[in-house]
Amino acid sequence: MSSIKCYNAVMALEKKFAANGNSWSIVIPKSVLAVLNINPVLDKVSLEIEPDGLKIKKLPRKS
16 A cells, blocks of 8 residues: 655655565556656666665656
8 A cells, every 4th residue: 555645746655565576566656657757668767776765767768
């Protein structure tokens, strides 16, 4: 179960990790993907590890 809170166009989520084979995953709600204009079938994202967390950024589509 997740909790979604919005503060002046900033969305905050609380998510739990789920086991996925030998890895761990976090499910991103469709509503979040829609706000970020990310199509999970066509788009790729980058994961940036920062001192205080993980940043997920949409990559430009290659033509």
